[in-house]
Amino acid sequence: MALLEVNNLVTKFKTDAGDVQAVRGVSFKLEPKEALGIVGESGSGKSQMMYSIIGLLADNGVVESGDVMFDGEDISIKNFKNKREYNDFMRKIRGNSMAMIFQDPMTFLNPVLKVETQLIEPMLNHGNMSKEEAKKRAIELMKLVGIPSPEKRIKQYPFEFSGGMRQRIIIAIALANNPKLIIADEPTTALDVTIQAQVLELIEDLKDKSDSAIIMITHDLGVVAKLCDRIAIMYGGKIVEIGTDRDIFHDPKHPYTEGLLQCISNPENDDEQDLTPIAGSPPDLLNPPKGCPFVDRCTKAMKVCKDYEPPVSTIKEGHQCACWLLDERAVKK
Amino acid sequence: MSENKVILSVRNLKTYFDVTKGIFSPRQIVKAVDDVSFDIMENETFGLVGESGCGKTTLGRTIVKLYEPESGSIIFEGKDIAKMKGKELTAFRKDMQMIFQDPYASLNPRMTVGEIIKEPMIIHNIYDNDKDREDRVVELLKIVGLKPDHIRRYPAEFSGGQRQRVGIARALAVNPKFIVCDEPISALDVSIQAQVVNLLKDIQKEMGLSYLFVAHDLSMVKHISDRIGVMYLGQMVELGPANDVYHRPLHPYTTALLSAIPIPDPDVAKKKQRIVLEGEVPSPINPPKGCPFCTRCPKATERCHKERPVPIEVGTRKVACHLYEK
Numbered sequence: 001m002a003l004l005e006v007n008n009l010v011t012k013f014k015t016d017a018g019d020v021q022a023v024r025g026v027s028f029k030l031e032p033k034e035a036l037g038i039v040g041e042s043g044s045g046k047s048q049m050m051y052s053i054i055g056l057l058a059d060n061g062v063v064e065s066g067d068v069m070f071d072g073e074d075i076s077i078k079n080f081k082n083k084r085e086y087n088d089f090m091r092k093i094r095g096n097s098m099a100m101i102f103q104d105p106m107t108f109l110n111p112v113l114k115v116e117t118q119l120i121e122p123m124l125n126h127g128n129m130s131k132e133e134a135k136k137r138a139i140e141l142m143k144l145v146g147i148p149s150p151e152k153r154i155k156q157y158p159f160e161f162s163g164g165m166r167q168r169i170i171i172a173i174a175l176a177n178n179p180k181l182i183i184a185d186e187p188t189t190a191l192d193v194t195i196q197a198q199v200l201e202l203i204e205d206l207k208d209k210s211d212s213a214i215i216m217i218t219h220d221l222g223v224v225a226k227l228c229d230r231i232a233i234m235y236g237g238k239i240v241e242i243g244t245d246r247d248i249f250h251d252p253k254h255p256y257t258e259g260l261l262q263c264i265s266n267p268e269n270d271d272e273q274d275l276t277p278i279a280g281s282p283p284d285l286l287n288p289p290k291g292c293p294f295v296d297r298c299t300k301a302m303k304v305c306k307d308y309e310p311p312v313s314t315i316k317e318g319h320q321c322a323c324w325l326l327d328e329r330a331v332k333k
Numbered sequence: 334m335s336e337n338k339v340i341l342s343v344r345n346l347k348t349y350f351d352v353t354k355g356i357f358s359p360r361q362i363v364k365a366v367d368d369v370s371f372d373i374m375e376n377e378t379f380g381l382v383g384e385s386g387c388g389k390t391t392l393g394r395t396i397v398k399l400y401e402p403e404s405g406s407i408i409f410e411g412k413d414i415a416k417m418k419g420k421e422l423t424a425f426r427k428d429m430q431m432i433f434q435d436p437y438a439s440l441n442p443r444m445t446v447g448e449i450i451k452e453p454m455i456i457h458n459i460y461d462n463d464k465d466r467e468d469r470v471v472e473l474l475k476i477v478g479l480k481p482d483h484i485r486r487y488p489a490e491f492s493g494g495q496r497q498r499v500g501i502a503r504a505l506a507v508n509p510k511f512i513v514c515d516e517p518i519s520a521l522d523v524s525i526q527a528q529v530v531n532l533l534k535d536i537q538k539e540m541g542l543s544y545l546f547v548a549h550d551l552s553m554v555k556h557i558s559d560r561i562g563v564m565y566l567g568q569m570v571e572l573g574p575a576n577d578v579y580h581r582p583l584h585p586y587t588t589a590l591l592s593a594i595p596i597p598d599p600d601v602a603k604k605k606q607r608i609v610l611e612g613e614v615p616s617p618i619n620p621p622k623g624c625p626f627c628t629r630c631p632k633a634t635e636r637c638h639k640e641r642p643v644p645i646e647v648g649t650r651k652v653a654c655h656l657y658e659k
Contacts, residue, residue: 222595
């Protein structure tokens with residue numbers, strides 16, 4: 001059974017200028033222990049999709065429709081009487097069987113509380129642990145994420161830690177209750193390259209050691225290539241392609257995925273090949289295009305792409321792509 | 334590129350900041366740039382890489398004299414700009430322009446795109462009437478890939494990539510010979526980054542510009558640069574042709590930095606053995622006594638902790654490391 005199953009999720013934001021259609025019908029499945037990467041540019045809806053799933057949308061955000069099944073339970077908002085009931089329910093899940101790692105290690109931690117207090121909080125709130133047990137486990141967690149002399153450092157405040165160390169603490173907090181799913185939203189974006197390497201190494205190591213599944217939201221293809229088993233590419237509020245890491249990197253089917261791979265430079269290659277940028281900019285989700293979201297920037301766009309949404313084609317088991325070029329009715333060259 | 338003339342020559346440049354808190358505290362000095370020397374040729378792109386706090390941005394800003402250097406010289410076309418002041422400095426700025434990191438903060442939101450691009454022309458008295466200036470703005474907008482009718486619009490109406498194009502047009506307005514690009518692409522999305530990098534390359538070819546390209550994204554720097562300088566804690570630890578530095582890094586820090594880049598290919602990335610550096614960059618207020626990298630270097634010897642290495646030439650490169658001294 002899939003650990004997380006999302007079906008046709010639609011999220012809108014009410015703004016003065018109209019409804020921003022941030023997530024426009026997203027479906028995917030995540031197996032236990034799997035690492036899924038969600039890649040997209042800013043405004044592609046990748047973060048808002050996850051926030052819709054874990055119930056952390058901003059006040060003006062509304063989940064219009066969609067089903068979310070987590071660990072055999074239906075956690076879609078429409079199943080609850082009101083928002084309050086939903087929030088109470090989600091609060092029990094978050095930080096327990098579902099944990100989050102956020103982008104900015106500088107603002108996530110509470111600056112006036114000791115690291116220890118912040119580490120044991122999820123254990124006391126969710127678990128049946130006594131304070132003493134929780135403190136013991138907190139030190140174990142600090143060791144696990146590679147913080148030297150944890151007995152001493154656990155009594156310190158966040159400002160006494162560097163960016164990389166803070167991100168380790170946040171990871172330790174996420175791991176506190178042995179979650180089934182960890183959602184990491186750009187966990188290394190705010191860090192320097194050598195510190196990023198340390199944190200990625202840690203996440204990779206924990207992936208092998210723990211039983212948690214990971215969803216990694218990022219814009220960095222290098223990061224997902226290293227960590228993820230499967231990758232979903234998001235564009236204009238939709239998943240345009242999903243497949244294994246090799247499917248996406250070696251056999252991309254969607255013109256956007258292809259374009260994205262062509263406009264990053266791989267330092268392993270030496271040829272003075274020019275980067276091929278994708279012309280234009282992403283669609284405005286206040287007025288999203290009727291057909292394929294990528295139509296205005298696609299070099300292979302056809303007439304049908306403009307007016308009709310592309311159907312999802314299955315290339316092989318687990319590799320799916322929403323593009324008219326793959327439809328059986330398309331002209332094959 | 335070898336027969337090219339040197340356009341900019343930096344010698345023993347030092348930029349210090351006084352960060353002493355209050356008059357009774359001991360004096361505290363951040364040595365942001367500490368004794369850096371290098372040359373940039375005509376038509377060349379010189380990439381400057383390093384982690385945050387290594388002084389790469391300070392170095393870039395000192396070269397255009399946004400910061401006053403503590404000592405050392407910056408020879409641009411035979412003149413030392415480190416000592417320039419007043420009118421002379423203003424005149425020099427016509428030849429050297431800067432493109433900034435944040436396209437949201439570096440454009441005045443109350444000025445139209447036309448006014449923004451026109452401003453440097455007015456300051457440097459490039460045309461004597463507004464009509465000519467306007468024509469030039471239209472020309473520049475076309476060069477950077479924007480439309481002539483964008484001239485009356487405000488920055489808020491543009492996306493990040495488009496704003497960066499406006500920033501580039503403004504830098505080009507005075508026909509400079511040299512542009513300092515301070516992380517011009519790091520605030521942009523991947524698909525837009527490539528657009529801006531290609532634009533910078535095209536402009537360079539067309540106008541014969543030299544660039545100092547400051548960035549922390551190592552793969553992009555390798556792509557755009559002819560030569561690369563690697564900085565650590567205010568010092569240039571390695572300098573050489575881009576491909577050489579990438580494939581045969583000499584300094585232990587360069588080696589570690591390169592192995593930390595995530596490679597966008599699952600087959601390579603999952604097998605790759607990283608050299609993961611222990612610890613973090615030391616504070617520039619109290620840098621290590623010897624080599625700046627000795628606290629994290631896997632190959633450090635006793636000598637590294639005591640004596641600061643001097644850059645020496647190894648083949649095509651300059652390396653500041655005791656390992657390569659004979």
